[in-house]
Amino acid sequence: MSYVTESFRQLFGSEPRRPDKSEITPEAQAVHIFKKQHPFDVTAFEEARQAHAGDAKKWRNRRWTTLIIVNLLFVVSYYFDVQLLEGALTASRFMGFHMADLNSALQVTLAFKHMVLNLVIGTATVFVLWLLLGGRTFCSWVCPYHLLSEWAEKVHLYFADKGWIKDHSFNRKIRSAFYLIFALLALISGYTVFETISVTGIVSRALIYGPGVAMIWVGLVLLFEIFYSRRAWCRYVCPIGITYGVVGAISPLRVKYVLKDCHHEGDCRKVCLVPHVLDMTVKGKAAHTEVDVSADCTRCGMCVDICPTDSLRFEIKGLGKHL
Incomplete structure (x- = not known):
């Protein structure tokens, strides 16, 4: 095979x-x-x-450094208006050149039934980038929630080692089901439902523009991962990993x-x-x-x-x- x-x-x-x-x-x-x-x-x-x-x-140190620098570039660009890396992870401009998260672009396309030129350019750019680097590299080297979840995992493992909690696993095919559900919801409702609950997008926007009520949802997800199921969001829910993984399947x-x-x-x-x-x-x-x-x-x-x-x-x- x-x-x-x-x-x-x-x-x-x-x-x-x-x-x-x-x-x-x-x-x-x-x-x-x-x-x-x-x-x-x-x-x-x-x-x-x-x-x-x-x-x-x-x-690990290289990855943490890269992840923090990438997300800080958004923050610095916004606060000092230097127009270096504008927007957020879902959609941005790097020195004026459009970039779009592949999963977000898919959701938008399904919801609105067409792609504007800037979205086509941004999607193509990011597609080539992760085609070269390996799609799911985005998850561990760029996604800010991944870092939060990684730290939460350390707490989870500490509690599990003490015998205070037990880790619960799920069938990994659940993530494929969620992938299909979110795609169908976007197609039928005309609304990017996943983007509303995406902890990646919420954390990215919170870092740049300041935290809002949506961060309560992120906190609940982290608590679920700490006390019930290790890395549950990334392993069993988030469709972003599938989208990037498919793109990176032929990465060198x-x-x-x-x-x-x-x-x-x-x-x-x-x-x-x-x-x-x-x-x-x-x-x-x-x-x-x-x-x-x-x-x-x-x-x-x-x-x-x-x-x-x-x-x-x-x-x-x-x-x-x-x-």
Whole structure:
């Protein structure tokens, strides 16, 4: 099954397809057999973990810095009227050039049944940008709610570790259902219903123009994530991830998994927002010696940061080099 097909399956809620034994390449089979016959040296692994400690937050720090700078550019442009990055994440102008959030553009088009020229230009620009960078990169590197949810997740995990709460998961196909519901509501009602409740848009506008009553909704969503279901909005509701994931399915920027270097300790899946995309890291499941992580990956880099043996790494396809 092709990378794009499998990416689409995962984006719309299907579980990762597990390859039959006949689909596992001889090279991958040889690595699996070698690992089974030669267990990793625990001492050597701990030494590798300690040596990697200095890079344990490298990509997280880069991502947080980028996300904060992008959103601060909106704030600075508005307050000082420098016309650098005007508007908000849903629709903006960068140095006079129009940019439009792809999901917002879709909602507007469905609601009003046509696209104005500026929306066409803005959509095309953003489409090309995330086609190159990987669609769901928007979620972890730009979306301000993602950062709030990431911090809320730390509280959730602390409470869960203390035994005060229990995490509740849902079927991931619910997000596809919401995607269809929001699209149909826009088409039938002529109103962009999702934009009214989109925590991404609400937080973005609150940062720029000041908080309003809508921030109460954001607070309720965060409380739900802290006390009931970890990262529920991003995992089970928000259609933005699907829209960008579809666009980024053929992006050259991906996270690559290298089988021979993996110790299968599972730390990468524990920190991942979308752990199903790392199913190949489970012992014996990789069909190839090198596997690209699907387009449902947000490219947040947390798995890359936590992996002590660099079996997960950013790579630009076609250039043969990792970042």
